[in-house]
Amino acid sequence: MAAVRVMGIVNATPDSFSDGGLFLDPDAGLAHALRLVGEGADILDIGGESSRPGAQPVDQDEEIARVVPLITAVRARASVPLSIDTVKPAVARAAVAAGASIWNDIAALSAPGAPETAAELGCEVILMHMQGEPRTMQAAPRYHDVVAEVRDFLLQRADVALAAGVTPDRIWLDPGIGFGKTLDHNLALLAALDQIVALGFPILLGASRKSFLGKLDPAAKDPAHRLGGSLAAALVGASAGVAAVRVHDVAETVQALRVWDAIEGRT
Numbered sequence: 001m002a003a004v005r006v007m008g009i010v011n012a013t014p015d016s017f018s019d020g021g022l023f024l025d026p027d028a029g030l031a032h033a034l035r036l037v038g039e040g041a042d043i044l045d046i047g048g049e050s051s052r053p054g055a056q057p058v059d060q061d062e063e064i065a066r067v068v069p070l071i072t073a074v075r076a077r078a079s080v081p082l083s084i085d086t087v088k089p090a091v092a093r094a095a096v097a098a099g100a101s102i103w104n105d106i107a108a109l110s111a112p113g114a115p116e117t118a119a120e121l122g123c124e125v126i127l128m129h130m131q132g133e134p135r136t137m138q139a140a141p142r143y144h145d146v147v148a149e150v151r152d153f154l155l156q157r158a159d160v161a162l163a164a165g166v167t168p169d170r171i172w173l174d175p176g177i178g179f180g181k182t183l184d185h186n187l188a189l190l191a192a193l194d195q196i197v198a199l200g201f202p203i204l205l206g207a208s209r210k211s212f213l214g215k216l217d218p219a220a221k222d223p224a225h226r227l228g229g230s231l232a233a234a235l236v237g238a239s240a241g242v243a244a245v246r247v248h249d250v251a252e253t254v255q256a257l258r259v260w261d262a263i264e265g266r267t
Helices: 026-038 060-077 089-098 114-121 146-164 183-191 193-197 211-216 227-240 250-263
Strands: 005-011 043-047 082-085 102-105 124-128 171-174 244-247
Touching (some): 060 089, 102 114, 183 227, 211 227, 227 244
Parallel strands (some): 005 244, 082 102
């Protein structure tokens, strides 16, 4: 089994749930991105629109203005693959032109023209499950069988991407931990990650600092205090065979995965 890759998060936003406003300035964003690379990030995920519960949409031009200068600057200084975290085809197009090679879409290419844009760009694309949309997704999420419904949705969106011309080797899937899901839904998905991995596509797991960890540990109301829970989730993902974990705390995650690899005899 290939080593689990670590995707470092770079939020060029004023309102992300954990680090909103810290890296909106391009120089601060660049410094943070290069720090994550130095800590061992295999991929950087750059976003200009928050997807936290209750987040408000960002104008397309504003989102491009936030991410393109940062992607250009990072691309000039680092060789790791860059991912653009957006639901908008125009933003993805601008980001790929600036040096991104992965489109991380929490809406799973549901925007008009998104599947065709992904096929045209030829980039890798990450299709994530989300019930509802960021402003309302945590209002009252309900499932009959969360694992089966997430699995079926991801396969359906993969079929849409394939029909548009995205090649199978360019598709990733993400179960969308925390996106329209209760604590019990998140735990059920983490416990059944092997069923998502069995779909045959690379799986990205994003559980870092999310609110369900704070519900398990009421002392961790501040997202920055959820490192232990984030590492536990990352190791669960590694054990299930995910291809990558999307995290805020790169150095600590790299270390945890290195120890896990050694115990499992992979180093």
